[in-house]
Amino acid sequence: MSSTTNTVPVKHKSISYAKWGYFFIAPFFVVYVACSLIPLFSTFYNAFFENYIDGLTQVGPNFVGFENFVTLFTPRPDGRLEIINYTGNTMIMWIMGAVPQIIFALLLAVIFTSDRMKIKGQPFFKTVIYMPNIIMAAAFAMLFFTLFSRVGPVNQMIQANGGEVFDFFNNKWSARGIIAFINFLMWFGNTTILLMAGIMGIDQSLFEAAAIDGAKSSQVFFKITIPLLMPIIIYVVITALIGGLQMFDVPQIISSGSGAPNNTTKTLVMSLNAYINGASKNYGMAGVISIYLFIITGVLSFIVFKFTEPKKGGKK
């Protein structure tokens, strides 16, 4: 490199390759700062401004301090606080989908990795269970919307068997159930693959030792698999939680954006979307909801992390 320079003024004690390290990780940081960090801070910044369109007239941006926060946390005249309602909807629909998703994925992962069962055609099954994840959520939602509509095939079957038409999307629990089921169907394959990787990472000799000691399958599962799989489970839960809090496309399409029935399927991001993509392009309110979402996500992730952390004491 320095072959063109003749003078060697400083003696190198050692050659530092560190700069190459920085060089190679630079692209990530550049992209991260440009695409994530700056938008993140600008969201916080926007939350303190009144900034929307009235008809074709731009209002603001005017600095309004915490006014948007106050608006978000002001109850409606009948005493309901929409943001809490939307948070509740989001969490309920996430739990309805995520709990079965993780249990089911865990079961499948154990079955697929079991030495005793030796399931044949594993690649085939793995592909099949992962398949729903490849399909666009919007397409999935459209499909279920058509299936369960009042004139759809499900109701036609119910009628053919002498039943009454059931209005799936105007009943709180069936509407939420369908949304949760779509999310479950889309994500359990992904979770299965992650958990399988985790289980395969556990030292096989532990399983063999347990088998020699005469442990039952359930004992192996609860005493070996689960504890050693905990880091992966935490990862799965936290990523699922973050994804779940941002639930948007499925309920948006299932309820045509209205959050019907009675705003019980309206999620936080649907509200955010109504502000930012609605008639007024309300950056201020959208910013406040984003911050709220950010804080909720942080707090819940922290709780999950704290709750599942291995207990201290004994050996260290």
Place this chain on the structure above:
Amino acid sequence: MKKRVVSAVLASALLVAAAGCGNNNNNSSSSGTTTTTTTAAPSNNSADTTTTTTKAEEKTDDAAAPAASGVSIATDTGKKLRIGCWNDEFQGFFEKYYLGTKELHEGQGDYYDKAPGLPEGVEIEWVTTPSEGGAYQTWLDTNLVKNASASADDKIDFFLAEADYITKYADSDYTLNISELGLTVPSTVYDYTVKAASDRNGNVKGGSFQCCPSTIIYRRSIAKDVLGTDDPAEVQSKLDSWDKFNSVAAQAKDKGYLMTGSFQETFRVFSNNATSPWVTDGQLTIPDAVNEWKDQAKMFLDNGYTLKSDVWGQEKTDQMYADGKVMCFFGPAWYFNFCMTNAMDPEKGCSGDWGICVGPQSHFWGGTWLLAATGTDNPGLVADIIKTFTENQDVLEQLIVVDGQVPNSTDLVAKYAADSTYGSDFLGGQNPLTLYNTMTSSIKWENHTAYDQICNEKFPEKMLDYFIGNCDEATALQNFYGLVNESYGNAVQTP
């Protein structure tokens, strides 16, 4: 431990941000704007929605030059005519009567020979954004604001606007005064179409090719069964007030029919007759007429006179087949071609089994206006297009004879209204224009605001929860107000 917490927080921050990007993608893909670039070439199948870009074929006839209309205000420099729209209704008429696409005229005469066509080298781009939930308005708002400074090919030259939101655009600086295009208001147009396209100072910003008096469209066979007659005048005498309408609904129920196909069906009749606007000085108030609709819709659903379907829903349109049970639909002339294709189905449909009458209250619904966008680089061409579709009596006559529309021409409507040989096969030979002609004088343009679309679209939707018992009335109203707050921010205050 500490390290782990820090890493978890950092990781979640990163994921939040990354997922945030994901949402943006969702949003942009869900806006659903499609772009179709078509041409003047008669051989090109322009009904295809895939993007095709071909050069305009030179028209050989002498009718080609748009400048022939005497416009000398500005010169056209643009090579691309970019048009904003929310469906393909006008696109069809434009291709038929302006471009003269021959295939569209099959079996309908040779008007394509007279179509002006585009000047050589100009290419058309239709940017279609569905209007539901205000998506089309959002697209317009974003693009009109920067139209003057947009590059030549990205400039919107003109766009279509509907009755629900034309006020917002006509009363703004983003549309051109027609006098700037060298146009004047033709003497033959209906007054309300001019008022709708005017700003607060009375400057006219565009024109419409249609007039939209809306009526009851009833099934003759069902009317015969329920009312003992299918004659439009007699049916009208039994449906000319809301009290009569409601009691006929009960009779229809007794005979196993439904009065309407959607609980929202009569909404436009009530809202169009409202005596106060949705929004006054930034304050939302529900018009009395809309409250009357709410009581009727609740009663209709409770008694099983109608369906839970929304006004565009499949559940309702399925009822237009021959085996349908619905007696009354409400709509103007565009409704036949656009929403009643099931009724026209050669096998399952029931064309000819329909009749129209005014119903309890005269009203109009919708309508498409053409507005020139400020900043257009094809003012001459745009002027000629607006002139063609608002003033050219030959084109407007085609709209009656071939397309069964009510064109924006008092002369032509009066002429065909009096023509005893003119009748619609779909309506069992009835001459719809005779009826429409009596209604047009009562159409008034009043109580319109820039906020109407979301209110008219979402109020009935949110009230359904109350109608079917998902929540009480006050909660349903608060849900509606909440939605207005999300849509309009501080611009509209709600109770």
